[in-house]
Every structure is written in C-alpha cells, then in structure tokens.
Amino acid sequence: MKPSIILSHPQMGENIGAAARVMANFGLVDLRIVAPRDGWPNEKAVEMAANASALVENAKIFKTLEEAAADLNFLYALTARNREMDKKVIAPREITLLEKTGFVFGPERTGLSNEEISLCDEIISIPVDSNFKSVNLAQSVAIIAYEISTIDHVTEQPRNQATKEELIALFTHLENELDERGFFQEATKKTGMVANIRAFLTRAQLSGQELRTLRGIIRYLAQKSP
Amino acid sequence: MKPSIILSHPQMGENIGAAARVMANFGLVDLRIVAPRDGWPNEKAVEMAANASALVENAKIFKTLEEAAADLNFLYALTARNREMDKKVIAPREITLLEKTGFVFGPERTGLSNEEISLCDEIISIPVDSNFKSVNLAQSVAIIAYEISTIDHVTEQPRNQATKEELIALFTHLENELDERGFFQEATKKTGMVANIRAFLTRAQLSGQELRTLRGIIRYLAQKSP
Numbered sequence: 001m002k003p004s005i006i007l008s009h010p011q012m013g014e015n016i017g018a019a020a021r022v023m024a025n026f027g028l029v030d031l032r033i034v035a036p037r038d039g040w041p042n043e044k045a046v047e048m049a050a051n052a053s054a055l056v057e058n059a060k061i062f063k064t065l066e067e068a069a070a071d072l073n074f075l076y077a078l079t080a081r082n083r084e085m086d087k088k089v090i091a092p093r094e095i096t097l098l099e100k101t102g103f104v105f106g107p108e109r110t111g112l113s114n115e116e117i118s119l120c121d122e123i124i125s126i127p128v129d130s131n132f133k134s135v136n137l138a139q140s141v142a143i144i145a146y147e148i149s150t151i152d153h154v155t156e157q158p159r160n161q162a163t164k165e166e167l168i169a170l171f172t173h174l175e176n177e178l179d180e181r182g183f184f185q186e187a188t189k190k191t192g193m194v195a196n197i198r199a200f201l202t203r204a205q206l207s208g209q210e211l212r213t214l215r216g217i218i219r220y221l222a223q224k225s226p
Numbered sequence: 227m228k229p230s231i232i233l234s235h236p237q238m239g240e241n242i243g244a245a246a247r248v249m250a251n252f253g254l255v256d257l258r259i260v261a262p263r264d265g266w267p268n269e270k271a272v273e274m275a276a277n278a279s280a281l282v283e284n285a286k287i288f289k290t291l292e293e294a295a296a297d298l299n300f301l302y303a304l305t306a307r308n309r310e311m312d313k314k315v316i317a318p319r320e321i322t323l324l325e326k327t328g329f330v331f332g333p334e335r336t337g338l339s340n341e342e343i344s345l346c347d348e349i350i351s352i353p354v355d356s357n358f359k360s361v362n363l364a365q366s367v368a369i370i371a372y373e374i375s376t377i378d379h380v381t382e383q384p385r386n387q388a389t390k391e392e393l394i395a396l397f398t399h400l401e402n403e404l405d406e407r408g409f410f411q412e413a414t415k416k417t418g419m420v421a422n423i424r425a426f427l428t429r430a431q432l433s434g435q436e437l438r439t440l441r442g443i444i445r446y447l448a449q450k451s452p
Binding site: 050 | 247248250251252253276318319353354355357358359360361364368369372375376
C-alpha cells in the first residue's frame, strides 16, 4: 500500500504541481489536497507537474484534513514546530510505513495548525540549518518522497490501527456526550480542552477493537448518567 | 570543508533560486554557476531564493565547468545517463565527502553533456520510477543537499587527490603534445579519442604527486621524440 501525500491548504499552484512531479519520480500516486487557496482545478499546478500532470488531475480534493484522512490509519505531520506538541518527533530517515499512512504538509506561509497536528500520530522534523528553517513545500515533499522510496519493505498491517474516520467518530461521540452534560463549562476553554482530549486519544494509537470498546464504555456511561 | 554545488548551464532563474534556498536549508553555501542561460544577475533567482537570496548574490559565475571546478579535487556528476559512461555509479546515500568536493547538475532540458560527465570522478544516480525519470533541477539539489546533511563526519583529506585544475593542465599538456605529433589523424575522431583519454585519466583519481610524475613522463617522452 503506497502512502498518501496530503497537502493542507496549499497556497501556490506551482508548489502543488512540483510536489506532484516529485511524487511521480518516486512512485507515489495518491495526492490529496485540502482546501487549495486558489480553488481547483489549478492550471499552474498542471503546468508545473510536467509529465505527472495526470497525478494533479486525479488529486482528491477535500474541505478538511479530517475528511482527507478518513480512510487512513496513521498520519505523519510535517512540521518544524515540534517542541510545542506532545507527540513523538522523528527524522525523515526514521519513517516506517504501517497500514494506510498519510504524510500531511501545511500551507507555505504558516505550516500546519495545532489542530491539524493534533490529528496526526507522529511528527516528522526535517533537520535544517537554524538560520534557514523555511523549507519550500514541494522540497519537503521531495525529501519525504525520496526517503519513502528508500524503504525496502512495507510491514504488513501489524497494528490494525483504527482509521482516522473511526477516531473522529469517537471524538465527536465523546465530545457531544460531554457537551450535553455541561463538561465544557466555559466556551473559551472548550477548544483547548477538546484539543487535549483528542491529543491523548490520538497518541494512544487505538486499534479498531480498542476503539469500539472505548465507544461502548462511553455509551454505557452516558446511559447511566443522570 | 563544505562541498560545492555547481549548476551547469541552468535555464530557469526560478530553479537556481530554489536550489539556493534548499542549499541554505541544509547548511551549504558555495554555489557555482556555469553559463546561466538568461545571464546574470537573475531577478527570478533572487526572488525564489527567499531568505537565502544572499547565497544567489554571492554565487560564483564561470564560463565553463572546467573553470568552475578548477580548485576542487573530486566531482560527482548528477545524471540518469549512467550506463553510457565508464564511471562508478552510486546512489545518493553512498555519497562520501573527501577533500574539496563538488556536485555537478546539468541543464533542465538535456542534463550534463558527456564531456562534462567525463570531467567528473563518479556518477550519482537518483533512483526514480522508470515512467517518471525527469527530476526537477532544484528537487535534485534538494535530495543531494539533504543527503549531505545526514553525513556525520567529513573524512580529512585521505587521498590528497589532484585538483581539477592540475588535471586539466595535464590533459592540455598531453593533448597538445599528441596533436603536434599528428596523433589525432582524423579531425572527426579527435573528440572521441580525447574523451576516452580524459576518461581513464580521471578514473585513475591521481594524487598531486602522481600527476606531477605523469607530466614529467610526458615531458621526457616529448623531448626524446623525433
């Protein structure tokens, strides 16, 4: 199973096209794009992709990262802001491919949001010169696609991890039940609390079975609550 | 000693700038450019380099690869045409940094000429999908700069290899002596014969001392010839 490249809120069509071209160089085909700034289709993306224009034309477009990652089991976030988040941080060379994996790249100017990173399982930090930290989006894709191509062997489904869709359904279920009971007392604090809960539930890397058990627990508790 | 990146006959300023930017990301500073198609300075190169514009502005411009590499001891050619040349071919992960090393990238459309490759010591072939072989120039630089950054230790001058300037002086000396004696009988065959001679003299990876010995031999033979 070849991994997916997910560009979240990319700004420049040129970068989308260059990313697609280098994906094709290294045998990757599944390009997913979340809310491209300049709409879709994008002529500049097709141009920059050169021979790999079919990859741009076949890209799947989504409104949110949650939708883009729904069928995947494991997400890597590409970000330099690795100290702020309580996630495992690895170098590109340490990538392992387990189950259905996506690599998530943020927009050129700002990179991934904390909310997007929180949906990911691990962070990949490309080691760069501290004076020149800003790596071009398509160059980041190049380095990751190149590293993926050097991995000989894809391990077969050893973890049976839940999909992102199942995980998000768990989030929604739990947050709705909590909301109904007034758990998030102050609206201003809700965002942060939700992020914290999602963070540890993501970090748990639940299997599909564990996730279903957890949903049963929530359902049971919710029924028995006043 | 940080290695040099040499762009030979680059066509698009955008690619020069993007190459400079990713060099800066990975701590490389020595950018050399041979005969850029659109002249120099190039405003698009400066723009695309973003924060690394100083690297573009400080790039050294040369008329030929021979001049650009004169002070270097070891050259890697980046080319996919690796079967045609009788040179050692390595993957990017096998790069070693010995003495003053340059990485030579050809123009976007055609890549390096056979003559340029013949001046290089070894070939680096980036392993790509056979259906999408054409890697963007700046993306190739990204992958090489990234690989260089992962090399922990730079070996200290173990080979004491001759500089390219010394090697080219040897070529010129030998070819002039041969030419005067009518060695290259047919003008049409001279180019190929010169290329062959240069190829094996390059492959010999002569030390400075060996090169001086060889020049003494040529001088001696030439004096004693009729």
